[in-house]
Amino acid sequence: MGSTVIAPPPHTLIEVKGEAAFPVRRIYCVGRNYADHAREMGADPDREPPFFFTKPRDAAGNGTEIPYPPATDDLHHEVELVLALKSGGADIPLSRALDHVYGAAVGVDLTRRDLQADAKKAGRPWDTAKGFDFSAPMGPITPGEAPSRGAIRLSVDDALRQTGDLADMIWSSAEIIAALSTLFTLEAGDLIFTGTPAGVGPLARGERVRAEIEGLEPAEFVVI
Ligand code: MN
DSSP, X not given: OOSOSXXXXXXXXXXXXXXXXXXXXXXXXXXXXXXHHHHHTTOOTTTSOOEEEEEOGGGEEOOSEEOXXXXXXXXXXXXXEEEEESOOBSSOOGGGGGGGEEEEEEEEOOEEHHXXXXXXXXXXXXXXXHOSTTOEEBOOBEESOOOSSSEEEEEETTEEEEXXXXXXXXXXXXXXXXXXTTTSXXXXXXXXXXXXXXXXEEOOTTOEEEEEETTSOOEEEEEO
């Protein structure tokens, strides 16, 4: 083999502060990793541990204009710390987990909340709620250690909607990598969205989103 019957799909590339781009392999996400957000979604963080879901790789991007997705009337924002891996493995010990981190970024886990509520009610998968086109906008990746504390916030048209601190994550970045690697063999190019603090809410066309984490480049986009 060598030639392909159709053109190979393009790589998904994320901007890196001051470097060449970061190629994306897979996108993993953590659900309910902040107690205050678990409560606002009607879950009990003391009884239900965080969990994982995925998005397609080409959902990620640095786009400054994000199209309002079809089939929803309730598009929600979720600001999250994103880990970018430079290596991986299976059953990674907690003590070595952070060795696999290339850098970190601010991301927004966009969610069709109405489709998610329907899926939860029917016991169906979340893919249509979480894995749609343009559902993982990000800021540029900052190489180096991922921050483990510091403010995380999201504003819509300059009104503060979400605010929290990375120190309040139920599973730390190291714990997430170790746990995820018991389910999947992690590889260089994997992105991990690490969960959102309270304050998730709807976005409308024309609104400008600014997502920030202390020490990282912000993610900014307009919903069109
Ligand atoms: Mn999320």
